[in-house]
Amino acid sequence: MDENLTGARAFALLTDGTQVEIRRLGVADLDAVCELHRELSEESLYLRFFGLNRTMAAEVADRICRSHGADHAALGAWLRGALVGVAEYEPTDVPGEAEIAMAVADKVHHRGVGTLLLEHLGSLARANGIVAFRADTLAANTAMLRVFADAGMPARRRGSGGVIELTMPLVSDDGYLDAVAERERRADTASLEPLLRPRVIAVVGASRRRGTVGAEIVRNIVSGGFRGAVYAVNPHAAGTDLHGVPCVAAPDDLPEPPDLVVITVPADAVVRAAAECGRRGASTLVVISSGLTAAHGRDLLAVCREHGMRLVGPNCLGIANTGVSLDATFGARHPVPGHTGVAVQSGGVGIALLEQLSRLGIGVSSFASVGDKYDVSANDMLMWWESDKTTRLGILHVESFGNPRKFARTARRVTSRMPLLTVLAGRSAPGTRAAASHTAAAATPEITRRALFEQAGIVATDDLGELMDAAALLASQPLPAGPRVALVSNAGGAGVLAADACADAGLTVPVLAPATQHRLTQILPVCAAVANPVDTTAAVPAGLFRDALDVVAADESVDAVLALVAPTALADLRGALGGTTKPMAAVVLGQAETVTITDAGVPCYAYPENAVRAFAHAWSHARRRGVPPGAPPKLPDVRLAEAAGIISRFLADSPDGGWLPPADAFRLLESYGVPLARWRWTRTEDEAAEAARELGVPVALKAHAPGIVHKTAAGALKLDLHTEDDVRSAYQALAARIGDGLEGVVVQAMADDGIELLCGTVQEEVFGAVVIFGAGGIDTDALADRAARLAPLTTAEADELIRQPRVSSLLTGHPARPPGDLAALRGVLLRLSRLAADHPEVSELDLNPTIVRPDGVVAVDARVRLAPRQVWDPYLRRLR
Template sequence: MIGASTRIGSIGRALFDKLLRADFNGPVYPIHPHAEFVGAVKAYRSILETPGPVDLAVIVVPRPQVLEAALACAQKSVKGLIVITAGFKEVGEEGAQQERQLVEITRTHGMRMIGPNCMGVICTDPAVRLDATFAGSYPMRGEVAFASQSGALGVTILDYAASLNLGVSMFASIGNKAEVSGNDLLEYWKDDDSVNVILMYLESFGNPQKFVQLAREVTQTKPIIVVKAGRSEGGARAVSSHTGAVAGSDEAFDALFAQCRVLRANSIEEMFDFAMGLANQPLPRGNRVAVITNAGGPAIMATDACENLGLSLAQLSDETQQRLRERLLPEASVRNPVDLLPAATADEFQFALQQTLRDAAVDAAIVIFVPPLATGVVEVTRAISAVAADFDKPVMGCLMGMRGIATGFAELQRHRIPAFPFPESAARSLAAMVRYAKWRQTPRTLPARFDVDQKRVRELLAQALAGGQQFLSDAAAFAVLEAYGIPAVSHRLCRDWSEVQTCAVALGFPVVLKISSATLLHKTEAQGVRLNLRNRDELASAYLDLETRLRALQIPISQTQFMLQKMISGGRETLIGIHAVPQFGSVVAFGLGGIYVEALKDVALRVVPLCREDAEMLVQSLRGQAILHGVRGEAPVAFEKLHEILLRVSQLAQDFPEIIEMDMNPFLLFHEAEKCMAVDVRMRIKSAEMVEHSFKQID
């Protein structure tokens, strides 16, 4: 340990003492420039003077001395560094430059480094027993691995885990993630048999694409629970598209986590709610829950929480209800929730839980106990534990009140039964388990690929860039859709009234007339659209109106065209779009569309590329998806066609990342697949320099 101190109370001394108290299974060498001993252990002036090989160096010296210490470690052939020292990129450019130099040293000499600006690392493996942190407690041995980007929060996490008797396999405070990142830890824990649940607190992502790849592999066998801080964005940047307005970076994180089957928790408390169930109980086979209680009010709370979280109350069989009725008090309710009444004994709790878990219609149980005067907490929790051990179904405990509750919690936790103070927490934990179990049961497919005209799109983008356009013309945008097999309304571009008349006859009335101008981004807001023009007179009137509107908008008519489209009636208006999110690349957006899209904000995202399951989840994520299934006798939309369109849009975004925004709003959906089509489309592209780089990647 480089920076071990003789001064009691210093970080250098606290860390050294923690290494000794954990009984590290190997020699510990304190490095101190002057002291002969540190904590009664012989000290050395330099790591180069230590008598044997060194596997790991913990560095806790002032920042100006860190680079020298790292070089000495390299000379000693050390392969692992934990740099506790702060003051690097988190404080400014000078610190960032030193951090880059530190990383260069580690990579040049084949060392791996956690930190800098971190709290350290814990490994409870009996063959290792490493506690290189300044946390207050050493966790009990368990199957949970933690990664925290915040050192201070890491201390809280470890303390909270200890209070819940949640065992830890490994803990890593990764700090600035200069060398070892969260992705590196995922890759390591994926194959570590001592880890069965992974918890992460993250403030930023260095490589989201790699995270998706790793997480998809890991979550096939191990759940990952993430708290991602920074949901709000102070001073959000202005965006020009509807898709951009509803596709913020936090929504993109939600999409990323959903796609790679990661459970996102909204708080540290919720993360532990999830972890208590996943680390201690078998996964449920379904979402049907039995609630057993001795108090009616908490049972109602549990019922509401279950239904709000997508769980359903199990319908107990007649046989189960009859057996309960024969044993319980006549006043007890034997339907679900099973209310045993306040005077219920431990034996009655045991019998009721046993009978409900035997019921084939029950996938999991929540047992709620409010201690009365007559029945002891320990007796009830022992009864619950005895039954739970005989079934391969998850059981959640909820102990409410204050009298004797602590001993009850300890009894349940001793038998690996999650214990919560409120029913909502138990339901949250169970809902997370159901979600993860469903993911595990759903096989993933490869992203779909279609036969498309990529060359045509490349030409269209190149032409736009050559003309200095940031937005594709209407004609070019519709041509891109055609090249990728995305259906669009019949349309014509016209330069004057003569062409408008001719094209209207060719298309057939009724028609729609729109202003087509590179300077007019949102036609409806600018009053640049005239709908349902049924004959030549109405078309002429609309044309004159739009000419007047152009003058009001100060757009030269000579630089404007008119888009004439076949009028499409009916259908359900949706938004399908592409949006480039910093760090992520492109996301596909789908939601209820039309002029109210930004007000409703019922839009879901998925990160490119999409597989068929992603497309299906994208549609199912909408709050208003019932509209697509049909209301008041309406037929459902053509979901297979919708899924295909979303996959084609994903392929377009993947093939051409220089398309940074695309709106098809509205995209009309019908019951008949052949009627589904884009009515309006707008595309924004990157600068010429960025596109040139993208073309090279495509080639």
């Protein structure tokens, strides 16, 4: 829900990372608005009002602060309780257009106040039906012209008499969203500087006693080699050195304002400690403490917003940045410096990842255990890594999502320059319950999580072991150029297992080129197999095994090389690994650790399946990396007004929502161009018979009555009616079965046989509109063969969605069945996607079955449920 649209407060970041409050202005703000205008410089007054009349301040304030309505809206930006900017709009005489005006206090010029207000005002205007802003600006007002130019909105300029008239369509296209995202990245990174590159640190709740969280965090900061100032805060040890750092009684006693404060006090003391840190000028907080109540949480976040502090946690392990030798965690060992960024919700998972990355020698660049995510989240860390020159691989463990749409867009941008890995937490029902209780956040279904990660380009694994296997390969080897893997082994059985694993993972094991095979026969024993898998035989020495790897890697039909080594008394082949020109991994049979990395940088796995899955993940990332995300296609034939009218009329009569009557559901789908089997809505037996004559037999009859959702189970469906007598008899039977509740009957032409599929959409509470596709018909729930993507879909995403379920193999055809019309099916999914994205009131939409034939696609049944929805802008810049 958009906080601005409900009149509640929203907090956002200026260019320098400073927090400001954005909220609607009302009568109570008259004095503040008047004072802002009185304090404007003469130059600002002239540029704003085309004159120098200071007496206008009260009149302007009255206009701005009057009650909001369809004809007026005004927002204010507040910095530390002072009003520093206002923005308002008033509709013009052009339908859908509004004139905007702004004023920004001189003391905060060039910090992004005007741009931020413009974004929020534009979001509010779009929700109120405004489609364009107009602004009249003096040509000399270069600062305001730059605000408009940098906003990312396509603007049309007209100049006359030193005044420039700008008209800006309020579109949320990729150009605008990219401009907003870049501003957010810069501001967010600036706000995290004192968190991840602090100069002064304080630990509140540092105990004398070893083995306590506060004591171990202080010791880790000191022993980790942090070069800035460190202070402990403990009223019982004030004036002493505590674990090597000076101790003060309270935050007020700190000799300098801290950039970073780590709070480890009991839950009921956290809010008070945070407020004291805010008053001392702290920039960021990491709250390790757990057990905060909901009221504690609200108060803690309010304190952070009041004092402009970013917050990590509560209920977390801490943070680290090896680039500045910062280890503000209570981990048992310092993380090894490296190039991997890690963001986790679970502290335990964080410890495991830090240990494994350090053991493998991959190392860590920055680490954040975000815990309950009151403020800083995975989104923030993604933007930090994007700006960081050190991080080359990102690992995420996310149990809940605050803004998945923005997360996906940010992650898609980050994955264009580095791999991102995650583990699908909470996939099972018990796992979902555990995740919800652990993070106090709503659980989300696996199918939607997978959709989010796939569209964002994130490599999603099923467990931590698989994640570390993929990380070892991605951190140490170049990306493969394709899915073709060469297998070289001194044990034939291992090569067979690896070949099977490749087939299961979607990789190929190509036959090597004749020249490659010939070269291998020249260097390997006579009984060696050289086609692929290559079996060098157990007797091959290390030098020849290395030569075989080089020969195979040089083959143009090979994208990656997997060496499989069975240790023998004849030779130690592990020394032969490495040095090829293409990505390489090894399987060392009998290896104790699941994965290791050699001094030459080759990841070695204990089992062939682990290595192959790691290659599959690397290829998945490489394949997506070079493909531009694209944009949802335009659908010019959509009848927007007709669809909006159907929805608004139904919700006016049914404010709580409900299932659309069949005729309205069909008309809504037809307004978006969704192909339906020809139909008629009838209320009498005679009307049904007439409809059958118009449509042509055979037809089906589908009864509608309140409470009937599944027609087959309710006995409300009659199929294959070939004569008028059949239609009349069927109508009479339906009327007798359903009784007085019968509201009408849909008469529909029978569709030709084809592949029965399910196409639909659902509005997830957290994820928004999601498109569902899979096996259809009466057995759709039993088969549970489905995939999902977040709406609106691009053409490429629609194609991916079609390919993912197992039923898609039927669509490509086989000797007994011609292929289905994939282009028409793609069109249906794109149209459903657009409908769900345009109208969040469409809570559920079910086309089952949708019949795909070689010559087209047609839906023969449709259910649509509507529910009232608040407009929400997922890309608006704001903090939690």
